[in-house]
Each structure stands twice: as C-alpha cells, then as structure tokens.
Amino acid sequence: MAGFQGKSILVLGGSRGIGAAIVRRFAAEGAGVTFTYAGSEEAAERLAAETETRAVRTDSADRDAVIARVRDSGALNVLVVNAGVAIFGDPLEQDPNAVDRLIRINVHAPYHASVEAARRMPEGGRIIVIGSVNGDCVPFPGLSAYSMSKSALQGMARGLARDFAPRGITVNVVQPGPIDTDMNPVDGPLKDIVYPHMAIQRHGRAEDVAGMVAWLAGPEASFVTGAMHTIDGGFGA
Numbered sequence: 001m002a003g004f005q006g007k008s009i010l011v012l013g014g015s016r017g018i019g020a021a022i023v024r025r026f027a028a029e030g031a032g033v034t035f036t037y038a039g040s041e042e043a044a045e046r047l048a049a050e051t052e053t054r055a056v057r058t059d060s061a062d063r064d065a066v067i068a069r070v071r072d073s074g075a076l077n078v079l080v081v082n083a084g085v086a087i088f089g090d091p092l093e094q095d096p097n098a099v100d101r102l103i104r105i106n107v108h109a110p111y112h113a114s115v116e117a118a119r120r121m122p123e124g125g126r127i128i129v130i131g132s133v134n135g136d137c138v139p140f141p142g143l144s145a146y147s148m149s150k151s152a153l154q155g156m157a158r159g160l161a162r163d164f165a166p167r168g169i170t171v172n173v174v175q176p177g178p179i180d181t182d183m184n185p186v187d188g189p190l191k192d193i194v195y196p197h198m199a200i201q202r203h204g205r206a207e208d209v210a211g212m213v214a215w216l217a218g219p220e221a222s223f224v225t226g227a228m229h230t231i232d233g234g235f236g237a
C-alpha cells in the first residue's frame, strides 16, 4: 500500500485509540505523518517510533497552540482532527469548567485548525473531523455537552465545505458509534447502555474508522464534501 506516498498529513490527537489507528493507516500507505498528543508522551513516542512518524505535544484546549501547530506544519494535504474528550452525567451536576474545556477541545480546536490548514492547503486538500453518531442522536440521558459539541461539527463541515470548495478542499465529518478504545472500552460500563440501541450489537474497531478516513482522504472521494459519514453498527438507525 502506498496510496499516500509524498502526502503531508497532520493528525490532531493521534497517540491512542482511533487517532493512533489513523496514524498507522496513513504511515503504512507512505504518508509523512505528524500527530499531536496532550498527556500520553510514552504512548506517543512509542507509536512514532513504530510508524516512523513525528509526535508533538500540543494541547487542543489551547487555541493558539493549535493554530501555531497547524501553521508550522506547512502545506498539508490532509488534516485529521481526531482529538476529543467526553464527559457524561447529569448537566446539573457537571463542572462548568469541564464543559467549557470540552467545547474548546471538541469545537474550537477543529474550527481554528481547519481554517488555519486551509490557508496553505494545495488543491485537492482534505479536512476530516471525527465527530460522533451522537451528533445525530442522543438516545439516553447524560450526553448533552458531548452531543452538542459533535453536532457543532456538522454545521462547521457544511459551512466550510462551501467556503473552501473554490480552493479545491473538501471538508467531511466521520461519525463513529461505539468503538473499542480507552474512551469506550469493550468491557466498560457503556456496553449495557448502548448495545440495545445497535443493529450490530458489538463495538467497532479503531481500524474500521481509519479505513473510512483513508477513503475520504483518497482520490475516490474527490466529489464528497460537507457530509457526515456514520460508522456505528446501526446505533443511529
């Protein structure tokens, strides 16, 4: 596989889970990949060594740091914004600072990173943001802040798709359902809550999501923009 030979790709949030699978996929296909992380230095360095990619610490909660990281990455062919956090629970009990931090990471960072990337992206550039099926539906309580942030990405992608189409750049959202990662482990507490809502009652794999991201970044997806691409085992069906 060498489908991305010579391509420059930045993955925001690539040290673990879905992001790490995306890094592995693009690296295996010959791309020059840089990825960010916030706390997991050891995991990031291990992945960078394994995949011959570059790991850099950049906290997505810090808008100016995100913009600087994208700017310093030069002319990107593909930007993937994967970094995201979730908080669950009763909104009446939630720390407002935690909610605002979630919005900075899940909404502000994708927006500012996308705009900054578009300044230098060549024709054919791809911006891919990892949303969630919870951007479409919220079938049980406790997800308001998270769902709000993922729905915001939908409006962002629709708008930026139109803004950037004249520059030959597409903007898309990939919306996973339950995927086995540290955020949502297969043996974790969410299983009993989410499986009854799914057509295919199991967790998906991070590699499945990476496959969809790779397709959106590739030549077959040149006519696809401003769209949500759900991969959720029928959670939202």
Ligand code: NDP
Pocket: 012, 013, 014, 015, 016, 017, 018, 019, 020, 036, 037, 038, 039, 040, 041, 043, 058, 059, 060, 061, 082, 083, 084, 085, 086, 105, 130, 131, 132, 133, 175, 176, 177, 178, 179, 180, 181, 182, 183, 184
């Ligand atoms: P994980 O918690 O397993 O991994 C999150 C990744 O994002 C890590 O690499 C982490 O870096 C990085 N990250 C988190 N916060 C920051 C930050 N402030 N700055 C930079 N990087 C950060 O999550 P998943 O892999 O499960 O999720 C990835 C994306 O997919 C998220 O946007 C999530 O909302 C979405 N998603 C996940 C689903 C699931 O079921 N797993 C379902 C639907 C959507 P570090 O290691 O340094 O913390």
